[in-house]
Amino acid sequence: MRHEGEVVTRRDLELILHGAGVLDAVQAAARLRRSVRGGDTAELGRLISAVDVTDALGRALLTGVLAEAPRGPVDELLATLLDHEDPSTREHAAWALARRPATARALPGLLRLVGAGGFAAVMATLSVEAWAGRRPRRVADALLSALPLQDADARGRLVELLGVTPDARVRQVLRDLVADGDESAPVRLAAARGLGTVPGPADIGPLLVAAGDADPALRVAAVVALAESALPWVADLLQAQAGTVADSADPHDRMLVATVAERQLARPETAGGRPDSLRIMQVLLGGRLDARLRSPGAGDGGGLATLLVHLAEHLAALPAVDHVTTVTRSFGGPDVPAVHGLPFESMGAGASLRRIAFGPPGPLAGIDMWPHRIEIERALRRLLRRSGRVDVVHLRFADVGTYAATRVARSLRVPVVFTLAPDPHGPIEAAQAAGTLDRAHFGELDRREHLLFRAALVEGLAEDADGLAVLPRAGGLGEVERLLGAPIPDARRRVRTVAEGIDVRALDAARATLGDPGGAAVHDLERAVAALSPERRGLPVLLSVGRLHRVKGFDRLVEAWAGSATLHATFNLVVVGGDLLAPSLEERTVLRSIEAVSARLGLGAAGPVLLGHRAHDDVARILTAVRHGSTDARGPGVVGACGLYACASAKEEFGLALLEALAAGLPVVAPRVGGPSTYVEDGRTGALVDTTSVTALRAGLLRAAAMRRDLERAEDA
Incomplete structure (x- = not known):
């Protein structure tokens, strides 16, 4: 007779090996990891045997499970997988070994991966560094022996590992x-x-x-x-x-x-203050962050950059908070404003922005920051040490900054609070539902976006962070736990639901200066619309604001708009976001997808209009112009009143730009999943739709277009 635990283990193993749903397999692997970590090794032999008969997803998930097993045949298997023909399998085997005892069998394979570069080198570096702390002499011997056999770049990576090896x-x-x-x-x-x-x-x-x-x-x-x-x-x-x-x-x-x-620098965050008041540090290394939010929509930036700046200002205003330090990356370049190279910016009383330098001097995409992880940890450690007392570190994104900051904070015994979003779990589920993700193609996507590593990072923080903030969702905390695949430990004590908001001061200022002839942002919008074919002038605008990333769905939005004769004849589509002059690789990919859709549909001079990234205050002015229209000395301008706002993202945990559009008085189209369903009233203030479907997105746009007629009537009244 099989015990219930054994049945559950076998069911999870079947999901990992043969389940059609990627998220189901990811969740099953998380359950099995916890089970094996807790001492359940009854099915260990079957787990080891299954590695040879499954696909890339199954192998990746099983290596993570086996990393929790007792010492023995698992170590030999993982060492063998370092030479597997599948790159994803090599990456995950290298990562799994960080949680294993150091073995002479696996160390040469790890060093080969370090020398080869790529994300496998990042994973192998984690394991070698972990082993260096336990067996420093063995690791130092291996590194010193390998140095003469490698090319310059590979030797550089090995020397970086020498620098974290505590050998005399x-x-x-x-x-x-x-x-x-x-x-x-x-x-x-x-x-x-x-x-x-x-x-x-x-x-x-x-x-x-x-x-x-x-x-x-x-x-x-x-x-x-x-x-x-x-x-x-x-x-x-x-x-x-x-x-x-x-x-x-x-x-x-x-x-x-x-x-x-x-x-x-004289450091305001280290001086004065009450011993019972909080000193907070928050970390966001991606995007272009500055105190005045001049270009939050370029690169990997976006709503999160805007939110953290405003959050710092408002936290600093609380009596219980002494100082908030927001940490971002320092970089420069010919097309980069000098402010991004400044080590310090004041953000008003009680808040400051600090920049750390790592990697090349120019802009760096978030995905390309992983090879600089050791350098990032050193920079964060220096900053924390110099900052005096830091009571808590706030993190909120599954990226290298959060990973590095978590490691540094724990080593210095600084508590960590994580704003928990089920990402990439939610996007995986959405992509499955849309039919754009399956087991056969998961390995390729995982190599590009490191989904399983990020999922494990989120799951680990959900278990271990000192505190968790979750955003409101229609299903509450239960929906977050469903996507993660497990209850959050000690949730009553550790979890708080925080309804985030927006700073409406920029919108108020924009309304106060409506029609101001000095408004450069609105003039740029007008010039771009005026450059379209003549019949497009005076039409209302369908606006979308966001960084140029594939998850934002701008190609779907173009197709939904242009594929409807009604929508295309009624609105000009305008996209605000991205660095159009020096786009990153991801931005170039999105721009090409927009161009491809536009060419296929023969749009030509009918749009869409791409305005590029704008300062936060300028986005507020554009939102106001889309709501009320633009004017010139002769009367109505080229931008008609009573436009719409659309967010075509596969998911939005919060949706800052959506909330700002609502505050500006625009009907919105938003994803049904995630945070927007908690503040968009479907059928009244906007339309909640499956934004992964062009058909559903188009239907939502048409519904919102009907709502805007109420705005027109109000304008005429």
Whole structure:
């Protein structure tokens, strides 16, 4: 007779191996991980055997389950999978080994993956770093033996691992590499960064040599390391070096100057304050974040960047809060405003923005930040150490910033509060329902978007974070737990539902200046509409605001609008968001998809209009113009009144731009899943639809178009 637990285990294994639903398999794997971690190994033999007979999704999920098993045959299997022909399997095997004891059998395979680069190197680095903490001499021996056999970039990655290996020989090796002018740039760069964790007197000489090197990246890395020294004469030298490049436009020089300036800063977050008041740090490394929200919609930015800036300001105004520090990335470039290279910005009383530098000097997509994870952790550790008391770290996105900040905060015993969204669980379910995701193609998508790793990050924080904030959903906390596949431990104590809102001051200001001839944002909108074919002038606008990312569904929105004679004849479609001058890889992909739909439908000079990213205040002015229309000296302008707003995202946990559109008085079309269903009244203030379906999206637009006629009547009354 089989026990109930055994039946459940076998049912979950069947879902992993043969279930049609990807999310069902992900949830089953999470249950099995917890079961095996708790000591249930009755089906361990079958789990090991199943790895050879399943697909890429099954292998990836099973390696995660087997990582929790006792020591034994699992270690040999995972070492073998490091050489599997499927790249996704290699990645997940490398990641699983971080939770296993260090073995001589697997270490060479991990180092091969580190040398090969890519996301598999990121995963292998995690495992080697974890093993270095447990068996430092064995890992140092393996790294030192592998160094001569690799090319320059691969050696750089191995030297980076040497820098986090607590072996007595490492420091001298790093000094020798930094001082070796014949050594390759990636190796010297990694060695300089490795010496940056509180450099001792013997480290100063090699770092000073590197600080004067012709390679700009090495100069910056050496200055960052030297800035950690407590020696006064080193500080004087750094100040002098920064002075020689103070007026340079080179992004490396700007980063060097910012590093030295950051060291000299008077830090408001460390001074004064009451001992019983909170000092909060929140981290968002993606996008373009600045105190005035000049370009939140470029790159990986968007509503989250806007929300965190406003959240910091409003938290800082609470009596119980002493200071809020928001951390983002420092970068520069010819088309990047200088503000993004500043180490510090005030956000008003009690709030500040701090920037950390890592990776190349220019913009960097979130997905491309993972190879810089060790560098990010070092920068966050330096910042936390310099910031004095930090009582809590607030995180809210399943990305490298959250992963790195969680590790650093835990190592320093700083509590972590996570704003929990079931992402990527929700998007996986939505893609399944839309028929755009299945088992056969999951491996390719996972390699590009790291879905399983992000899912495990979210699930881990749901279990371990000191506190959790969840956004309102139609199904409440139960819906979040359904998507995660398990109840949240100790939810009564740890979870709070927080109904987020918007700052309406920008909208109020926009309404107050309606018709202002100096409104550049509305003028840009008018010029873009005027450039369309003549019959398009004076039409109301169907507006959508968001970063140019595939999840936002802009190609579906174009097809839904243009595929309806009524919608196309009634509205001009305008999209606000994205860097059109220097688009990222993801932005280029979305732009190509919009162009493809437009070409297929023969839109030509009929639109859509792409305005690119705008400052937050300018978005408010555009929303106001879409609601009330534009005017000129002769009367009505080229933008008609009583437009619509549409969000075609596969899901929205909150939907800041949607809420701002409602506040501006526009009917909206929004995803039925996620947060919008808690504040959009279907049939009254907007239409809730399955936004993954072009047909459903079009029907929702037509319903919202009927609602706007009420606005027209109100305008005429």
